[in-house]
Amino acid sequence: MKKIVLGAVAATLMTFTASAALAQSKEIAVIVKTSNSNFWQNVNKGADAAIKEQSKYTMTFQGPAAEANVADEVNMVENAINRKVAGIVLAPSDPDALVPAIKKAYENAIPVVLIDSSISAAGEKYYQAFLSTDNEKAGQLCAEALIKKMGTTGKVAVMSYVAGVGSEIGRVGGFTKYIKANSKIEIVGPFYSQSQMATALNQTIDTLAANPDLKGMFGANEPTAAGMGRAIAQSGKAGQITAIGFDGNQDLQDFVRNGTLQGIAVQGSFQMGYLGVQTIVKIVGGEKVAKTIDTGVVFVTKDNLDKPEAKNVLY
Known part of the structure; x- marks a missing residue:
C-alpha cells in the first residue's frame, strides 16, 4: 500500500470568535462545488458524522447543479451570511469569484473554513483554515x-x-x-x-x-x-x-x-467534511486551529483495492 502524507500542519495558529449577536443561528452551512457528485456526497457524510458527535449545532448541505455554476455558489454563501449562520464550510469553485462573499462573511464575524480548493491570495486573510489534499x-x-x-x-x-x-x-x-x-x-x-x-x-x-x-x-x-x-x-x-x-x-x-x-x-473526502465541521466548531468556541490542514491521499491499484487502508477512503 502506498500512502502519502502530503505536508505538515502549518505552524501559524489563530483564533476567530464569532460575535454572538451576529451568529444568531446554530447552523453550520456546508457549501460545496456541486451536490451532483459522489465525491461531494461523501464530504456530506463526513460533515454529518461530525455534527452528530455534538448537540450544539445543526448543519445544512448544498451545492450548485454543476461546478461551472459559480454564480449559484456565490449566492449560496451570501444567503448563508444573511441567515447569520454560525460558520461556513466552503469548497470554492473559483479562486477569485468567491473572495467578495468570503470577505463579507469575515466582516460579519462568520468564520469560513475552506476545503478542497483555496482562493486567491487577496482573500487569504478572510478565511480561518484550509483543509485539502496537497x-x-x-x-x-x-x-x-x-x-x-x-x-x-x-x-x-x-x-x-x-x-x-x-x-x-x-x-x-x-x-x-x-x-x-x-x-x-x-x-x-x-x-x-x-x-x-x-x-x-x-x-x-x-x-x-x-x-x-x-x-x-x-x-x-x-x-x-x-x-x-x-x-x-x-x-x-x-x-x-x-x-x-x-x-x-x-x-x-x-x-x-x-x-x-x-x-x-x-x-480523504469524508475527512474534509468531518474535519471541516469540527474546525468550525472549534473556531466558534474560541479554540486555536491551524491555518492549513492536510487531509492526505491514498494511491489505489488492483493490488491494494480491497485492503483496509484503501477501503477507508473509497466511496
Missing part, C-alpha cells in the same frame, strides 16, 4: 505511477476539469511538472470537461481518435476520470493505454479492478 504532490504521485507503468517516452493526454480552480492548478500542474522533469513524454492537452462525465467521455473518444499513438492518459477528477474510463473501454483500448485517475467512486474502483485504469489517487 494537490501538487498528489499530481506528482499520479505522474510517477504513470511513468513507472508506461516508461519515459510516448504521448500522454491530460483530461482535466475546470481551468483555474485551485485544486486543478495544483493537481495538473504537479502532474505535468513531474512528467517534464523526469521523462521525454509528450503531453497532449489539457482538455477541460467542466467536471461533466459525458463531456469527458466525448473528449476522450475524440482524443483517442486524433492520437492513435497515445500511450497514456490522466483523468484529474472524479467525473473526468469516469468519463475517460468509459471512453477507453468503449474504444477497446482497455489495457493498451496506461490510464491514471483521481478520486474513488464505484465506477472508478470497477475500472481499476478490470484493468481499464491502472490506478487512482483517492482523497
Whole structure:
C-alpha cells in the first residue's frame, strides 16, 4: 500500500470568535462545488458524522447543479451570511469569484473554513483554515505511477476539469511538472470537461481518435476520470493505454479492478467534511486551529483495492 502524507500542519495558529449577536443561528452551512457528485456526497457524510458527535449545532448541505455554476455558489454563501449562520464550510469553485462573499462573511464575524480548493491570495486573510489534499504532490504521485507503468517516452493526454480552480492548478500542474522533469513524454492537452462525465467521455473518444499513438492518459477528477474510463473501454483500448485517475467512486474502483485504469489517487473526502465541521466548531468556541490542514491521499491499484487502508477512503 502506498500512502502519502502530503505536508505538515502549518505552524501559524489563530483564533476567530464569532460575535454572538451576529451568529444568531446554530447552523453550520456546508457549501460545496456541486451536490451532483459522489465525491461531494461523501464530504456530506463526513460533515454529518461530525455534527452528530455534538448537540450544539445543526448543519445544512448544498451545492450548485454543476461546478461551472459559480454564480449559484456565490449566492449560496451570501444567503448563508444573511441567515447569520454560525460558520461556513466552503469548497470554492473559483479562486477569485468567491473572495467578495468570503470577505463579507469575515466582516460579519462568520468564520469560513475552506476545503478542497483555496482562493486567491487577496482573500487569504478572510478565511480561518484550509483543509485539502496537497494537490501538487498528489499530481506528482499520479505522474510517477504513470511513468513507472508506461516508461519515459510516448504521448500522454491530460483530461482535466475546470481551468483555474485551485485544486486543478495544483493537481495538473504537479502532474505535468513531474512528467517534464523526469521523462521525454509528450503531453497532449489539457482538455477541460467542466467536471461533466459525458463531456469527458466525448473528449476522450475524440482524443483517442486524433492520437492513435497515445500511450497514456490522466483523468484529474472524479467525473473526468469516469468519463475517460468509459471512453477507453468503449474504444477497446482497455489495457493498451496506461490510464491514471483521481478520486474513488464505484465506477472508478470497477475500472481499476478490470484493468481499464491502472490506478487512482483517492482523497480523504469524508475527512474534509468531518474535519471541516469540527474546525468550525472549534473556531466558534474560541479554540486555536491551524491555518492549513492536510487531509492526505491514498494511491489505489488492483493490488491494494480491497485492503483496509484503501477501503477507508473509497466511496
